[in-house]
Amino acid sequence: MKMFDLWGRRVAQAFVGTALAVSLVACGGGGGSAGTPVVGPGSGSSSPTGGGSTVTAADLVVVLNKNALTDAVGETLTATITSIDANRAAIGGAPVSFSIDSNAVVTPAGTTTDGTTGMLTATITRGSDVTPRPVKLTVTSGSVSKVVTFNVVQSAVTTDPQASDLSLTLSAPSVDNTGSRTITATATAVDQNRNALAGIPIRLTVTDASATILVSGTQTDASGKVTGTVDIGQNRADRPIAVVATSGTLSRTVAFQVTGTQFTQATIVPSVVAAGATGSVQYKLADAAAAPMAGVSIAVSGNGITSATGTTDLNGDYTFRFVAPNAPGTRLTIKAVGGGKENNVEVPIASGNSTQVPAAATPAAKTLNLSADVVSVNTDTTSNQISINAFFRDVANAPVPNVRVMFGVTGDNLSGTVGSGTNTVLSDAGGSATTTYRPGAVSSPTNGVTVRACWKTSDFAPTDTIANCPAGNLMTTTLTIVANPVSISIGTDATIGTGAGGLTYVKKFVVMVVDSAGNPKADVQITPSVDLGGYGKGFWEWNAGPKKWERAPDFGSMGALTAICPNEDLNRNGVIDTGEDVNGSKQLDPRKSDVSIAVVGATKTDATGIAVLQLEYPANIASWVKYKITVTAAGVLSPPAYFPLGTPVTLPSLPLGAVNAFDYLYTYDWLPVSAAAVAAESPPAFVNGLYGVSGSCADTR
Known part of the structure; x- marks a missing residue:
C-alpha cells in the first residue's frame, strides 16, 4: 500500500480539501453475482469529526491501477476513488458505495473517503469465474455515480511489460484562463537503472470535469515517454487541475493552476448608502485577457444583508442588490466569490449628514x-x-x-x-x-x-x-x-486578365464597406450594376517607333477614335423607341450583352468588409464601349459607389447632338485593353471598331 499512500499524498497536494465526516455504511457488489453487497473494513465506524454530518461530494474521480485483470490466482486490481467538491477540491468524509457485475468481487477499504486526502481504495478480484469478459464497476456517493470498465483476460496474453518507476512532469506550473494556451504533461517510464523503457503502457488522465487531454499514444515511445496536451475546456474559473499517469501498479500525479480570473469592476451604487436604504454592487468578471466571463456563478454575502447567488451575463456583469442594515456610521463589507476569485468591498452606511467617507488626497x-x-x-x-x-x-x-x-x-x-x-x-x-x-x-x-x-x-x-x-x-x-454600414467605395488596380475560354477580358474591382468609425462591416449584401454610356468608332494602327498599337486622331484620353456616340437606348428599357436607332442597325447600340458584371465568390462582404467584382467582355469589344459601374449595399447610409467617379446615370440619357453630350460621356470610361496585346506586333482583336470606323454615328460603316 506504500505506492497508493504516495499517490494519495500527491493528489492531496493538488487539491485542498475540507475534512468532514459521516457515519454511513457503503455497499458494494461482487462475489457470485452483480450487485451483491460487500462491506469492507471500518463498517459502522463513527464520523472522523464526531459531528455525524453527511458530506456531499459534487463529483467522484475513479482511477484504476491497470486496464485489465488476469485470470491468474491471487491477481487483483485496485480502484482509487477521490471525492471532490464543486470547486474540484478534494473533500473528505464522503460516503461511498460500490457495485460490480460479471461475477467479479470488490472489497472496499472503508465506507467513506479519507478525511484528509478525500481518497478511498477498493480491491477487485475476478471471483470464481475465470472466463474472459468485460467488467463494470459502479461507484456511488449520494446522487453522484461513476462507472468504469475493465476486462478479465487470460494471463498468457495480458502480461504487460512493467516499469520500475514513473516520472510525470508539466511544461508549466500554471496556465492563464484565456483558453488559448495548453499544458503539456510528459510521463516517462524507466527501469531499475533509470533507463528509459519503450513500449510501456501508460494511461494519462485529468481530474477535472471541463479539462481535456490529448495523448500521444497508449505506450511509451523510443524515448520512454508518453505526452498529453491538456486544455482547460470551457470552464475558465481559477482552479487546480491534476494530471494522473498510471502504468500497472505505478501511479504519479502532478497538478497545475488555472489563473487569470479578475473582478474588473465592483462599483457601489450609490457610493454611500443610508441605513435601511437600497444599494447595489455592480460586478464585472473577466479573464486574463480582460475578455468577459459569461455564465459564471457569483455568490455574494455580507453581515446583516441577504446573501444571493447569480450568474454573469454576456458582458460578464452581475448586479447584487441589498438593503443596508440599520447601523448608521458603520461600514458594510460585502464579499463576492466567482470564477475561483474573491472580491471584497466596503459600503459606508451614512450617519446623519455625514457620508463617513474621508476626503481624498488631491490627485496629481x-x-x-x-x-x-x-x-x-x-x-x-x-x-x-x-x-x-x-x-x-x-x-x-x-x-x-x-x-x-x-x-x-x-x-x-x-x-x-x-x-x-x-x-x-x-x-x-x-x-x-x-x-x-x-x-x-x-x-x-x-x-x-x-x-x-x-x-x-x-x-x-x-x-x-x-x-x-x-x-x-x-x-x-x-x-x-x-450601427449600419455608412460608406461604400470601389477601386481597382492596373491589371487585366483573360477569361477562362481565352476569348474575353476580365477586369476586377474591389468594394469596401465600413461603419462610421471606419471599421470594416462584414456580411453586407453587395449589388453591382453596369451602365453602357456609349460606343466609339475607329481603328488602331501600328506605330513602329515606340512599337505599339495606337489610335488616331485622338478625341480623348483613351486615344484614336473617329466618332464617339451616346447609348442609343436613352431610357434603358431595351426597346427601340422612336428616334433611338440612330445608326439604323435595327438594334440598340451598344448592346447590353457586350459587358457582364458579377460578384466574385460570396455576394456579401467578408470579415474585412471587402467584396470583389469583375467585368467580363469579348476581347474585340475592348476600347470601343464606355461603361460606368454602380454598387449599392444593403443598409448603407451613404450614396452608392461609382467607377469611374462622376454623377449617377440620369435617364433619359443625352441623345446624339444634345448639349453637354460629350461631357456626359466623359464621366464614363472605355473598356480597358490588354497591355500585352497593345505591345504585340500582331493585330489585336480590337484593331477595328466593333461598331464601325467612319466618323459618323448615323451609320454602321
Whole structure:
C-alpha cells in the first residue's frame, strides 16, 4: 500500500480539501453475482469529526491501477476513488458505495473517503469465474455515480511489460484562463537503472470535469515517454487541475493552476448608502485577457444583508442588490466569490449628514479610459456596452482612493445609459472609479459621443452637476456608436486578365464597406450594376517607333477614335423607341450583352468588409464601349459607389447632338485593353471598331 499512500499524498497536494465526516455504511457488489453487497473494513465506524454530518461530494474521480485483470490466482486490481467538491477540491468524509457485475468481487477499504486526502481504495478480484469478459464497476456517493470498465483476460496474453518507476512532469506550473494556451504533461517510464523503457503502457488522465487531454499514444515511445496536451475546456474559473499517469501498479500525479480570473469592476451604487436604504454592487468578471466571463456563478454575502447567488451575463456583469442594515456610521463589507476569485468591498452606511467617507488626497495625475472607443447600437436582442474607468494617482504614482466621481455622456441623443446613473462613484484602493455605458439604438458620427467624468476630493453638493463642473475637475474622451454600414467605395488596380475560354477580358474591382468609425462591416449584401454610356468608332494602327498599337486622331484620353456616340437606348428599357436607332442597325447600340458584371465568390462582404467584382467582355469589344459601374449595399447610409467617379446615370440619357453630350460621356470610361496585346506586333482583336470606323454615328460603316 506504500505506492497508493504516495499517490494519495500527491493528489492531496493538488487539491485542498475540507475534512468532514459521516457515519454511513457503503455497499458494494461482487462475489457470485452483480450487485451483491460487500462491506469492507471500518463498517459502522463513527464520523472522523464526531459531528455525524453527511458530506456531499459534487463529483467522484475513479482511477484504476491497470486496464485489465488476469485470470491468474491471487491477481487483483485496485480502484482509487477521490471525492471532490464543486470547486474540484478534494473533500473528505464522503460516503461511498460500490457495485460490480460479471461475477467479479470488490472489497472496499472503508465506507467513506479519507478525511484528509478525500481518497478511498477498493480491491477487485475476478471471483470464481475465470472466463474472459468485460467488467463494470459502479461507484456511488449520494446522487453522484461513476462507472468504469475493465476486462478479465487470460494471463498468457495480458502480461504487460512493467516499469520500475514513473516520472510525470508539466511544461508549466500554471496556465492563464484565456483558453488559448495548453499544458503539456510528459510521463516517462524507466527501469531499475533509470533507463528509459519503450513500449510501456501508460494511461494519462485529468481530474477535472471541463479539462481535456490529448495523448500521444497508449505506450511509451523510443524515448520512454508518453505526452498529453491538456486544455482547460470551457470552464475558465481559477482552479487546480491534476494530471494522473498510471502504468500497472505505478501511479504519479502532478497538478497545475488555472489563473487569470479578475473582478474588473465592483462599483457601489450609490457610493454611500443610508441605513435601511437600497444599494447595489455592480460586478464585472473577466479573464486574463480582460475578455468577459459569461455564465459564471457569483455568490455574494455580507453581515446583516441577504446573501444571493447569480450568474454573469454576456458582458460578464452581475448586479447584487441589498438593503443596508440599520447601523448608521458603520461600514458594510460585502464579499463576492466567482470564477475561483474573491472580491471584497466596503459600503459606508451614512450617519446623519455625514457620508463617513474621508476626503481624498488631491490627485496629481488623472486619466479617463474606455474599454473600447467604438461600440455597437443595442437592439432588443443585444447587450452591447463598454466600461468607463477614471484613474487617480498622487505625485509618487500611488493610487488615490475615495475620489468622488460623477459620470455622464453627451452626443448620444440621450439614448444611452450610464451604469451608475446620477450617483457618485468612489475610487477604490487601486485609485480606480468605474462604471459602464450602454448605448441605445441610435448611432453617432465618428467620435461624436463625449464621455465626461467630474471629480472632487470631498462630497459633491446637491447643486453640483457635470454641466457646471469646474474645467480643472472635468475629464473627457470620445467614442463612436456604430450601427449600419455608412460608406461604400470601389477601386481597382492596373491589371487585366483573360477569361477562362481565352476569348474575353476580365477586369476586377474591389468594394469596401465600413461603419462610421471606419471599421470594416462584414456580411453586407453587395449589388453591382453596369451602365453602357456609349460606343466609339475607329481603328488602331501600328506605330513602329515606340512599337505599339495606337489610335488616331485622338478625341480623348483613351486615344484614336473617329466618332464617339451616346447609348442609343436613352431610357434603358431595351426597346427601340422612336428616334433611338440612330445608326439604323435595327438594334440598340451598344448592346447590353457586350459587358457582364458579377460578384466574385460570396455576394456579401467578408470579415474585412471587402467584396470583389469583375467585368467580363469579348476581347474585340475592348476600347470601343464606355461603361460606368454602380454598387449599392444593403443598409448603407451613404450614396452608392461609382467607377469611374462622376454623377449617377440620369435617364433619359443625352441623345446624339444634345448639349453637354460629350461631357456626359466623359464621366464614363472605355473598356480597358490588354497591355500585352497593345505591345504585340500582331493585330489585336480590337484593331477595328466593333461598331464601325467612319466618323459618323448615323451609320454602321
